[in-house]
Amino acid sequence: MSDRSPDARDTHPPRREDLPDWVRDPALGPTWERVLVRLERGGLLPQGYVVLAPVSRAERHAVAALLGRPTVRERQRVNLAELDERLRERSGVGGLVAVVTALTGRTPQDRPARRAERDTARETPLALAAELVGAPWVHEWVSGLRRTGLLTGRADAEQVVRDAARVLAELPAPGAARHTVSRVELGARLLGDAHALDRGTLLHHVLVRALAAAGGRPDVPASARGREELWAAVGVAPDLVSRTCLVLGLRVDGRAGLARRLEVAAEEGDPVHVTDWDLRRAGPLVPVAGTRVLVCENPRVLEAVAERGPAGWAVVCTSGEPNLVVDQMLRGLAEAGLRLRYHGDFDWPGISLVERAIGRYGVQPWRMSVADYLDGLVASAPELAGRPVEPSWDVELGAAMRSHGRVVHEETVVGALLDAMEA
Template sequence: MSDDDDRLRRLLGGDETAWLVERVHRRLEQGRPLSGTVTLTQASAAQRRAVELLLGRRAGSGGSVSVSLDDVDRMLRTSGVAPEGLREAVVRLRGPVRDLAVESATRAAAWQRAFAELDALVGRRPELSGWRSWLESTGLVRRLAPAAEDARPLLDRLTAVLDRLPSPGIPIGRLASETCGDAHALDEGRPLATLALSAARALGGRLYANDGGADARRAAWAAVGVHLDDLSSLVLCLGLPGDHHTPMGRVLKAAADAGEPCVLTLRQLRRHESPLTAGLVRVCENPVVVAAAADELGPSCPPLVCTGGRPSTAVWRLLDLLSSGGAAFTYHGDFDWGGVAIASAVYERFGFRPWRFDVSAYEAAPSSAPLTGRPCATPWDPELARAMARRAVRVEEELVIPDLLADLASAM
């Protein structure tokens, strides 16, 4: 150790001046200038004597002691103990100084790169923008993958999954295998599954955070066309004609003859390979319509299928079987932006005639409930979207059930 190092340690390297060195070190890390005064409240007698030795003068009286950083810097330079001043002295005592601003900028850039693919997708999918803000505000990604280098592959896989949603119908294991190269990547409890499920909830109009157990998880995935198994994806129908020679046909026939609603599983629908012949099929959004039709019309109810909100894989499969059998569709749903989005998905895939689901029906329906959400197009009646944006009220399907039942009765 040189004489200058020994002198420096005697002046600033002891326990009594450690507080001063720490304050200067913190300023250096933060990129702040080494000027002005620092104060130690409730200074001990030993700390006061150390400051007096450092500055070569009395440090005043009272419970606190103040030190001019400019004076210390000048003394270190002129004495030759640290020719480059206070910064040099602290580096010699404590080692290299971190640049926190640079480190912060580097971390921010790394996280920006980690989110780049996902943010590009969200830019193309504005319906995910609220969910993306929720991710940022909750810090969920950083809790699941604290380092940006770990988060980037996770978020890239998440982007690949979301790029396939909503799906017309796919098992979750196959979705995981095709997007991530790992059939178990979306298994419950995995970080990717946690993020993907929150996004599925966003796409399905649900709360982003986990809001229930296994049933809620199945419903959230089903709303975007992903099924966890062949028994959890369901569709509700009434009055669909069956047959005597297939298992599902016999189920449908028994339900239709009894005038009772029928719940079909995806397993049943996948095992039924022949088209279903039903003529004109009415499609509604809410199960309460099916229940009312069964109560009012019973076995006389014409074919009616319920999407139950956003169509599940089972709903799509049933509509596919009906379409391949030559069925035509007429559709009714909630007059809100969520209902319009569901109708648009059905219209894009099969087409339909509106069933009291056009601008005249909307304007005639009484309602004062505020319309919220993101507007979307109504390609079966472009004027409907403009009327909804202008009137800004929602009309739930339950409010017009008497009219829907009258239509079903007149078709008997």
């Protein structure tokens, strides 16, 4: 049945001025607001009831005229089906939906239908992801996408899922990569866009969540390094040349380009930056027999060693938290059986770095005892800040640091460190 009367149907859409006075009475404003809310919640079907509570005399008279009966009670229970029928017979424009449209100037929203559309739009790309990626961890990935709403409300959600599936199909299982490729190369080759996998893109976030699920991690790492580790586990780096590991005096066996370059740099006493590109081409590192390695935190320490030149030492600088090239270098040296001596700052972040290096590479803290800390203390040193970290290799060191509350930076004890290297 049409919602317009035959007389009005072929002229123009219903307008406020088409309504009789007893329908568009200003005193009915609260009434029509309640009716509109009920209509929209009910899918635009004139069914159920609304309860009206007219407060003024003018409002009570207006409600009585609208309903076609006296209103003597403070609260009026209005049957919407009956009101719809009365309006169809007497409004001149149609039933409830037509009248509300004319009053407000807009078509009421079918809210259940809109919710169903949104639910369908949300679930469609998730179902597509489950269909395209047939892996045991896909349920965890899809659940994470649903929980975080990464794809919700996105017109490009399905295309993002297709792109993600194409990339995932090219990647090995975590830990099974035989060589490293760059995200730039991967994006250009698979998707025709060198920046498609850049950090910050929706596709990158979707893929990082997939890599976390594939690696058995319940949550995506919060840190940039943690997210890069997910990529590294499947042999992907942002690029192969921008991240470096600063080394000095390191010699490795072989005639590959990296081995020759390290040999020349060691002969000249020059520091050298090693990249992902170098490590990918070099293969497993086989250090020259008898190599002693100092792992330091600050580049100034490596520079001081280069200036003074104690014989028989190689130095690897982490520059704070190791990036993934430093990580590869130290893991390679540790796997080659080298003893890695570690020296860093005597502050709480520095102690944390040592603890992580012990866990990752099996380093041995060197010249980092309580005696070394006390020898390096000066009254003008900065105060310790942050949460204390207990050094596992020397419990007295932690107690001394808490007692004195001062930092001993690695650079301030570099002289004693060089003396020990020459001893």
